[in-house]
Amino acid sequence: xxxxxxxxxxxSESQSSWRGQSYAVLALFDEAVAWLADDETKRxxxxxxxxxxxxxxxxxxxxxxxxxxxxxxxxxxxxxxxGQILERRFVSS
Numbered sequence: 885x886x887x888x889x890x891x892x893x894x895x896s897e898s899q900s901s902w903r904g905q906s907y908a909v910l911a912l913f914d915e916a917v918a919w920l921a922d923d924e925t926k927r928x929x930x931x932x933x934x935x936x937x938x939x940x941x942x943x944x945x946x947x948x949x950x951x952x953x954x955x956x957x958x959x960x961x962x963x964x965x966x967g968q969i970l971e972r973r974f975v976s977s
Contacts, residue, residue: 922974931973931975932972932973932974934957934969934971935970937967939959939967945968954972956970957971
């Protein structure tokens, strides 16, 4: 697991490999990644974590991140890929 400064990444090269995949599997993957990122962010004492995700469709992935405590910050578009940047602040303990 690694933490880096926020940047916009194009997924156009890998997007075709995601087509046809089960949304249930993708949801489990996203949940695991979100949990690991949150855990590592807290462990390192980083106060802010930003993520980008697919912002199109019915908005299910964006709502997932919102339910995990993230809030929307920016809507982006990379070529034809609609994205959403979200952030979550962590309190130091």
